[in-house]
Amino acid sequence: MTFDPLFIAMAGDEAEVTPEAGGSKAAQLWRMGRLGLPVPPAFVLPTALCAAVNSGEAGALAALDRGLAAGIARLEAATGRSFGDARAPLLVSVRSGAAQSMPGMLSTVLDVGLNAASLRGLIRLTGNPRLAWDSWRRFVQLYAEVVEGLPAAPFEARLAELIRAEDVAAESELDGEALERLTHEFLALAARQLGRPLPSDPRSQLAAAARAVYRSWDGRRAQDYRRLNGLDGLAGTAVTVQAMVFGNAGGTSGAGVAFSRDPATGERRLYLDFLFDAQGEDVVAGRRPPGNGERLAARLPAVAAALAAGAERLERELGDLQDIEFTVEEGRLFFLQTRAAKRTPRATLRVLVDFVREGLLDPATALERAAAIDLDQVRLTRFAEPAPAVATAVVAAPGVASGRAAFDSLRAQAFAEAGEPAILVRHDTSTDDVAGFAAADGILTAVGGRTAHAAVVARQLGKVCLVGCAALRLDPGGRSATLGERTIAEGDWLSLDGADGSVTLGRRAIVAEAPEAELAELERWRRATAEPVALQGD
Structure with missing residues (x-):
């Protein structure tokens, strides 16, 4: 079995990267490079290797190693840096990419190629010790989690302890000396849990990271996402290796x-x-x-x-x-x-209408795309009556929802199976909760941003999603949470308003209104593109 890597944003006549061969991520990188947008050079190993690598076929593993070696050689030539070098090191990211996008469901490893020697090279190259130590501690944690399967909690706990000890607000305020100490602690923590040190050889790191990205295709969250979105026919993920910026x-x-x-x-x-x-x-x-x-x-x-x-x-x-x-x-x-x-379905409808008005799509193409919209989901929802808010959050997906508080995905699914609406209440929006997103009517988190992968998935599913609720504190062991001064237990009713980001207690009546202007435009296209009726002669 031989699979040659495909190259992106490098000099020479590279072959086109298609979604089927190299995954949608690499295919779009290739297109952006051809458009002249600034894209770091990269190569991709194909989706066709995924199943064979995951099953441990010797020929596939040998093909993977050959492809990585050939790709790294091209990246070194394109960047003028050497992988793992002590003077001008090349570092890479190792990313996933199926033929259709699966945001946040597959694995990524960044800063691959760092060790004690290349760390010194990165400091020499950039003159920035903080950057070097920050990148190495990131690599250690991500490699330990993604490749070695270690839990994130001990690393996150140690980082939080250091932030408190240094009396800073966030990790971005830690200086180089603190990050150096943290990196050595992360290395020791990983070694204790594994019973051996993490690999320091850059090529061993790269091969293990690539295998882990392929392996993530068979992970639970990826399987749940494919099942929920009807993507079971995909061949697998590709592996894109890109020069770090x-x-x-x-x-x-x-x-x-x-x-x-x-x-x-x-x-x-x-x-x-x-x-x-x-x-x-x-x-x-x-x-x-x-x-x-x-x-x-x-x-x-x-x-x-x-x-x-x-x-x-x-x-x-x-x-x-x-x-x-x-x-x-x-x-x-x-x-x-x-x-x-x-x-959201509502956004899909508006974008189609605006694209036609702006000349980016013709009405016939817009109608074809509109056929996939569930028109019941484009209704604009609001609460029938006002209610006092107990907290506010950032709106990541609009709409309104009332449901019983569920503090994990299994509980949200249990409420849904019993015919009860649920609000999934979490500390952050993890893509591990994709099954809970599908079951819940809304999602509320204590931290997070509007563009996090999990918020993206919530929008796609048409779920109300509020993130970054500073007043929310969860007590997972006690199956309860506090919203400001109010305590809520699992099963209590919560209501989320995706218009203003407010969180209220209790169940509220919901009113739905159709977006009449956009629906009227859709109907006008249908009439305009309908086949004319042939008149019968006398």
């Missing part, structure tokens, strides 16, 4: 997610979450509250303008609302991913 390089760096239009309402405006001095996983995992586009534009106006122009161009070229992941490294913008955005 560093959003954690300081105050003119960061990572973000941008939608070319509002995925909740369809409004024509850039919908953006951004974290300064951060890597992409900080944003999409939803564990840190991000800022919005105004902060990015105030500090880096040229980057904000380039991002908006790139989003508009991608929307025109691809003919759909786009979900874009990007990184800014010391004031330089890089596009890391684009895909057709998951959005």
Whole structure:
């Protein structure tokens, strides 16, 4: 079995990367590179290897190793850096990508190639010790979780302890010396749990990370997502290996997610979450509250303008609302991913109407896409009567919902099976909860952002989703939570308002109204594109 890697954003006549061969992520990277957008060089190993690697076929594992070696050699030539080098190291990300997007359901490992020698090289190359230590501690934790299967909780607990001990507000405020100590503690923590140290050889790290990304295809959350979305016919995930760019390089760096239009309402405006001095996983995992586009534009106006122009161009070229992941490294913008955005049915309808008006789609194509919309779900919902709020949160998906509080996915599913609506109440929006999202009528979290992968999935499912509720405190052991000064037990009624982000107690009546203007436009297209009736002669 031989599978050659496909190359992206490198010099030479590379073959086209298709979603079927290289996954949708790599295919869109290839397209962005051809459009002249700044894309870090990358290569992809195909979806066709996934099942064979996961079953342990010797030929597939050998093909994987050959493909990684060939791809790294090309990346080294493209970047002028050497993988694992002590002077000018190349570091890479290892990412998933099926033929159809599965946001947050598959695995990613960042900063692959770091060890004691390449750490010194990264400091020498960048002159930034904090960046180097921050990247290594991130790699240690992510590799331990994704590749070795260790739990995240001990690493997160130690990070939280250090933040308290250093008397800072967040991990982004830890200095290089604190991050150096944390990295050594993470290495020791992983070694104690595994009974051996993590591998320091960059090529061993890379091979193990690639196998873990392929293996994530068979994980529970990925299987649940495919079942819920009718994607059981996909061949598997590809593995994309891309040169790292560093959003954690300081105050003119960061990572973000941008939608070319509002995925909740369809409004024509850039919908953006951004974290300064951060890597992409900080944003999409939803564990840190991000800022919005105004902060990015105030500090880096040229980057904000380039991002908006790139989003508009991608929307025109691809003919759909786009979900874009990007990184800014010391004031330089890089596009890391684009895909057709998951959005509410209501937003889908508005986008189709606006695209026709703007000349991006013709009515016949828009009607074909509209056929997939459940028109019952495009109704605008609101509560019939006002009620006093006990808390507020950030709106990640609109609408309203009343249901019984459920503190895990199994309980939300149990309420749904009993015919009771449920509100899934969680600390953060984890994609491990995808089955609970499907069962619940709404989702409420204590932390997280509007563009985290789990919020994206909630929008796609048409669920009300409020995130970043600062007043929410959960007590998982006691099956209860507090909202400000009020205590709620599992099974108590909660109501979420996706218009203003308010959380109220008790069950509330809901009123639904149809978006008459957009539905009328849909009907006008149908009449205009209908086949004329042939008249019978005398």
